Each structure stands twice: as structure tokens, then as C-alpha cells.
Amino acid sequence: MAKGKTIYTCTECGAQAPKWAGQCGECGAWNSLVETIAAPPAVRKGRHAGYAGTAGTLAVQSLKEVAPEETARLATGSSEFDRVLGGGLVAGSVVLLGGDPGIGKSTLLLQTLAALGAGQRTLYVTGEESPQQVSLRAQRLGLDAGHVRLLTETRVEDILATAQQERPQVLVVDSVQTVYTELLQSAPGSVAQVRESAAQLVRYAKQSGTALFLIGHVTKEGQLAGPRVLEHMVDTVLYFEGDSGSRYRVVRAFKNRYGAVNELGVFAMTDKGLKEVTNPSAIFLSRHDEEVPGSVIMVTIEGSRPLLVEVQALVDESHLANPRRVTVGLEHNRLAMLLAVLHRHGGIATYDQDVFVNVVGGMRVSETGADLATLLAVLSSLRSRPLPQGLVVFGEVGLAGEIRPVPNGQDRLREAAKHGFTRALVPAANKPKQPVEGLEIIAVRRLDEALRQF
Known part of the structure; x- marks a missing residue:
């Protein structure tokens, strides 16, 4: 294979140089020149050696005329x-x-x-x-x-x-x-x-x-x-x-x-x-023999699959000037925002408390449906009052204190009922029109309304 000509391109500004240097001569960035293969000059065809020379050879068709085809799939054995x-x-x-x-x-x-x-x-x-x-x-x-x-x-x-x-x-x-x-x-x-x-x-x-x-x-x-x-x-x-x-x-x-x-x-x-x-929901749930403060079960959506995961919170008195906010499996900045909403619209302050939140099983939950479960876990640990067993929670909490709906509410409720949960605290907009067998639905619109349930 013929060996192509090599040049050095700056990863910051895209400038090219014939040999390597520690600093880019265009933008001044250090150690940004990397070796690349120089692209050969394009050969233009046509009478005028321009764009008009090749325009007539390209086939353009309407997207509606393209027939969609099912892609054949090969099973991997798993x-x-x-x-x-x-x-x-x-x-x-x-x-x-x-x-x-x-x-x-x-x-x-x-x-x-x-x-x-x-x-x-x-x-x-x-x-x-x-x-x-x-x-x-x-x-x-x-x-x-x-x-x-x-x-x-x-x-x-x-x-x-x-x-x-x-x-x-x-x-x-x-x-x-x-x-x-x-x-x-x-x-x-x-x-x-x-x-x-x-x-x-x-x-x-x-x-x-x-x-x-x-x-x-x-x-x-x-x-x-x-x-x-x-x-x-x-x-x-x-x-x-x-x-x-x-x-x-x-x-x-x-x-x-x-x-x-x-x-x-x-x-x-x-x-x-x-x-x-x-059945991955089973490994992310640690069914306790007795009610434990700071533990809440929520339903999250990963792709097209609903999963039940346990959110745990530990709230303890802080002796630091800046109380700690630690999250594992959740976004750190979102926890700080939720604690501010809990203080402003729920009347519950945690400015003198260390707050630790963890998603059991090493899961990472990035969706906003974990907001309500996180706040209830924090409140349960702060008051040392466990939530009732058989309860599942999901919902997004807005800055105005409203409980906003989340996607795939029906799928989440069916997954909770399949695993034997009997009560569900959900946003009012996610309340199903038809009752879910074996599941009592508690629909709430505001954060203070959700806090009064327990």
C-alpha cells in the first residue's frame, strides 16, 4: 500500500503544519498537534471543472419514493x-x-x-x-x-x-x-x-x-x-x-x-x-424485613424497560460550615436544587444537615422521575419515620413546587403491580384512566400535598 503524506493538525483550531511543534503557531495551544494523513486533492470533472460539471450525474429522489426496508437482525444468543x-x-x-x-x-x-x-x-x-x-x-x-x-x-x-x-x-x-x-x-x-x-x-x-x-x-x-x-x-x-x-x-x-x-x-x-x-428489578430491590427510614422504591425507565430501584437517603446533623451533599447514582446539582424546593415549598430546612443519597445496586438514574422519591427518602431519614411498605413513588418536582408528569406512567405502574406493590404515589397527570388491579393510586399535584400523605 502506498504510504500517504503526513501532516500535523491542531486539535484546537484545525491549523495544519508540515512538522510537529510543541505549540500551535495559529492559536498558541500547547501539545495540540497530532499526526494525520494529508487528504489528496479532489479531482474535478466536467467542462468547467466546477460544481455544474457533476450536478447532472447525481441522482436526487424524493424521500417519499424511498421504500423503507426492515433490517435483518442476527440473534447473539443473549x-x-x-x-x-x-x-x-x-x-x-x-x-x-x-x-x-x-x-x-x-x-x-x-x-x-x-x-x-x-x-x-x-x-x-x-x-x-x-x-x-x-x-x-x-x-x-x-x-x-x-x-x-x-x-x-x-x-x-x-x-x-x-x-x-x-x-x-x-x-x-x-x-x-x-x-x-x-x-x-x-x-x-x-x-x-x-x-x-x-x-x-x-x-x-x-x-x-x-x-x-x-x-x-x-x-x-x-x-x-x-x-x-x-x-x-x-x-x-x-x-x-x-x-x-x-x-x-x-x-x-x-x-x-x-x-x-x-x-x-x-x-x-x-x-x-x-x-x-x-428480571433486573429484583436485584435492585433490597426487601427489608421491617420498615426502614430513608428508603423509597421508585420506578425508572431505561430505554424501553421499566425498572424498580431503591433510593436511600441518610440525613445527619452537620458540624461543618458547609454541610455535605453527596449523591451516588444521581446528579449532585439536582439534589441541591431539590433540597431548596423542599425548604421553600415544603417548609423543611436541611441547611444544617449532611445529606447522602444513594441508588442501590450501582444503578445510575439520570431522569427527573426520581425527584419525588429522593425528597421523600430525605424527609423519611430526617424525621426517622419509615414510609409504609408496598409503596412505590415517581414524579418530577418543579421549582414552583408542582409535581410534573413523567413519560411511560402506565408502564411504570404495571411494573410495580407485577412485583406486588399495593400503593403508588404519582403525579396527577399520570393517574391512569382505568384502575390498575391490586394497586391503589395516590395522585398529587403539589409537593406539600405529597408531604401531607405521610
Whole structure:
């Protein structure tokens, strides 16, 4: 392959330079020049070598004339993984899977290839482990990996040449930070190498119709290492979440061109690999033998799935000038706002109290439907008065003290009734027109009205 000309581009302002320098000559940013491949000049065709020369050759059609086609899906052998992918694997799609080291990325994809190997041609490319290490993992997990083809290589040109010979239908590259291309002189893992190597792999997947999985490293902040453009190049971005000390793992979709975003898949790590959890609400609920202050059950929506999670709060007298506000699984700034609303419209002050709020099970709740449950948990802990058992709560709290409705109210109520809850405190706009069997609905419009219920 002909070696392209390399230039150095500033990541801050986009200025280009023929050689590397510590400081950009245009914007003055330090250490912002990265190696890139210079694009060849475009060849213009036509009599006038302008835009009019090619306009007549382009086919333009009305969007209404384009017939929609159902995308064929390939089952991965795991219903939870299929849910996150949007219903299954799509031919020619590119999936980027990120997560902390040791959380189970390679394990999940090795299990997926073993399940697909009986009916599909698969290829597992490892750049971090030896073939013996991958074989030991498959043996430890008890996988039938006889149909899984294995390649140990980091040079992207060799990977693509082997893939053209093997013609796999599913290709896994573990990981994208270890592969490199000879078109660039920078070290593997650099911004330019990751971007150009991923671009070549994506082009091959689109041209050949191969479903491609890319495993990516994450930074200390939990974001994918490398350029942000990597997330724009792929079709689906998945993140592995969960504490390495916990046996439960969550795979969340942050981008999906073939399905819903924020979809959730729950797995349990066992000695035989990752096992899917078909009823995740059960693991996020800790049913206490007796009523406990500061504990509230709420229903959240993750993608298209309603989940019951437990919100716990601990309110204690503060001896600091600035009382602490700590959240785990919830947004910190939103807690401060909710405490201000509780003081202004509920008459309950916490300015001299430390407030700690936690979502049980390592879940992260980003929707506003957790507002009412959070305030009731804080109030329950502050007064040392437990809420009645069998109660489920959801609703958004506005700055004016109103209880605003949340989406998918009917689905949340049906999920609560399915798990045996008997009472539900919900916004008035979410009150169902038809009663839910076995569930008493308490509809409220204002925060003070909700506080008076208990």
C-alpha cells in the first residue's frame, strides 16, 4: 500500500503544519498537534471543472419514493445483549464497546462469538492477549469455541488482508487502541493511529457487510480513550458499567443507529462467564424485613424497560460550615436544587444537615422521575419515620413546587403491580384512566400535598 503524506493538525483550531511543534503557531495551544494523513486533492470533472460539471450525474429522489426496508437482525444468543443492540446484530454495523479493565468486555464478546460460531463465520482478533490466554478463558468459561477463528495481530493492513481471506460475518478487534497502520509513524494508541485504524476497519465493515465489534479502553473519568470522532464513526456505542467488586454488570447503549438509546442490559458475572438477568428489578430491590427510614422504591425507565430501584437517603446533623451533599447514582446539582424546593415549598430546612443519597445496586438514574422519591427518602431519614411498605413513588418536582408528569406512567405502574406493590404515589397527570388491579393510586399535584400523605 502506498504510504500517504503526513501532516500535523491542531486539535484546537484545525491549523495544519508540515512538522510537529510543541505549540500551535495559529492559536498558541500547547501539545495540540497530532499526526494525520494529508487528504489528496479532489479531482474535478466536467467542462468547467466546477460544481455544474457533476450536478447532472447525481441522482436526487424524493424521500417519499424511498421504500423503507426492515433490517435483518442476527440473534447473539443473549436476549439482554440483543436488547441493547436494538433487537440483534445488523450486518455491516460497527459496535464500539467500552468499559473499565477487567469488567468483562472480552468475556462477553468471546461468549457471543462462541454462540454465533455454529451458524456464522467468526473471527476474533486479539492484540493484547496471546492465543493461549484466549484459549484458557474459553476453557474456563466452558465455551464450545471450535468454530471461532483466532488471529493475533496488531497491524491493521494484515488484519484486513486476513479478513478478506476468511470472509467472516462477525469480526471482533480487541482492542482498537492496540492496532496500528503503517501509513502513520506515531505509536499505537495515539490519537492519529486510533482514528485512522478505526476508519480503515469501518470502511471494510461497510463494504463487506461484516458486523464489526471494536473494544475500546476508557480513561479515569470513564470516557472512551482516544479521539471523540471515534464515537461518530461507529453505529453503536456501548458502555460496560458496574463495580468490579460486584457480580452485576450493566451494558448501556449511548448511541445506536439501529435501535433505542439508553437501552439497558443486565448481566451477572459468574465462574462460567456473564449470565443474563431477565428480571433486573429484583436485584435492585433490597426487601427489608421491617420498615426502614430513608428508603423509597421508585420506578425508572431505561430505554424501553421499566425498572424498580431503591433510593436511600441518610440525613445527619452537620458540624461543618458547609454541610455535605453527596449523591451516588444521581446528579449532585439536582439534589441541591431539590433540597431548596423542599425548604421553600415544603417548609423543611436541611441547611444544617449532611445529606447522602444513594441508588442501590450501582444503578445510575439520570431522569427527573426520581425527584419525588429522593425528597421523600430525605424527609423519611430526617424525621426517622419509615414510609409504609408496598409503596412505590415517581414524579418530577418543579421549582414552583408542582409535581410534573413523567413519560411511560402506565408502564411504570404495571411494573410495580407485577412485583406486588399495593400503593403508588404519582403525579396527577399520570393517574391512569382505568384502575390498575391490586394497586391503589395516590395522585398529587403539589409537593406539600405529597408531604401531607405521610
